[in-house]
Amino acid sequence: MMFRCCFLVAVTCLFAARSARAAYADECQTLSGERGQCLPFSSCRDIEQRLLAAQNTGEQVTPELANFLQKASCGEFDKVRHFCCPMHQIQHNSKVMEVFTSSNFSCGSILNQRVANGHEVKLSSRPWMALLNYKTFDQSRFLCGGTLISNRYILTAAHCVYGLENSLYEIRLGEHRISTEKDCRRLGRREKCAPPVLDVGIEKMILHEKYDTRRITNDIALLRLNKTVEFQKHIKPICLPINDELKGQSETMSNYFVTGWGTTEKGSASDVLLQASVPIQSRSTCSQAYRREVLHTQLCVGGGDLQDSCKGDSGGPLQAPALYLDEYKLRMVVFGIVSQGVKSCGQISLPGLYTNVADYVQWITDTMARHGLQ
DSSP: OHHHHHHHHHHHHHTTTOOOOOOTTOEEEOTTSOEEEEEOGGGBHHHHHHHHHHHHTTOOOOHHHHHHHHHHEEEEETTEEEEEEEGGGBOSOHHHHHHHTSTTOOOOOOSOOOOOTTEEOOTTSOTTEEEEEEEETTEEEEEEEEEEOSSSEEEEOGGGTTTOTTTEEEEEESOSBTTOSSOEEEETTEEEEOOOOEEEEEEEEEEOTTOBTTTTBSOOEEEEESSOOOOBTTBOOOBOOOSHHHHHHHHHOSEEEEEESOBOTTSSBOSBOEEEEEEEEOHHHHHHHHTSOOOTTEEEEOOBTTBOOOTTOTTOEEEEEEEOTTOSSEEEEEEEEEEEOOTTTTTSOOOEEEEEGGGGHHHHHHHHHHHOOO
């Protein structure tokens, strides 16, 4: 930690007179002429290894390394110096990956996978579900969903935040049935109840820097909670597709689950948490339905048996069970974020568009590192 502090001070002095030239993840050319991206040093294997090697030997940053860093510098973002990293050297931010791969971090635990289409999920079986609470004219309403991915961050859609920063004020975790103070289920003669819901304030709202409000692309945002959440039976994080194998599965899954309290096929908001099974479709299917190009950063899902996500489910997770890292146990992984759907949601068989989370894990980990893990 002392080394990192000293290094940051040195880098600040070194580049104090230089102006930012590029934004986060902009394409750049490395010193060797390779194609790269402008990223923080913890996301570039080569640069991080050079700095760790200096740390392990107890040496100061050498003139040669300082000269290399100065030439590799490609800009400053949120007061953090970025460097042009070759494409083959890019890694998910090492500081965040330590959290996600730690044996103490348990994500995506599946209590019950079997849920009929459009029916209520088992109590506390989707503990990562979040509700976004908005206040307008002294009235509070849940208008979007989200997903808990760590003890400080909620993953959601950018369109659930953009232009709504002044009305979005709180996150609800651990909810099942909105209208009841206690969520319970009957087990024979006994009644089993979940712990109380948790309402948490929002410290920061972080939209993707390249969110396009017209085309609704890069539709992803992180909400940093104003306090650390203690994981409980009904409040736990979902897993992210943090390696190449999991990322590849986002294109090969035949079916996903979409979960939320959104509008049902009858047109009214659900009081209880529902889940539907939705099939993946080719991007050309969505291109035809929406009459425009569907990018690789989006998934085309749904349109089968009138089961899909609807208004109010926006920002919620598109999820599927998968083998996580080197484990032999299925865990629930968030592969998509509910982004766009048709107005006749649940009435005609047309697919919806979802943000492809696999393409944004780099952004997620870098953003979390930049804004703080605790």
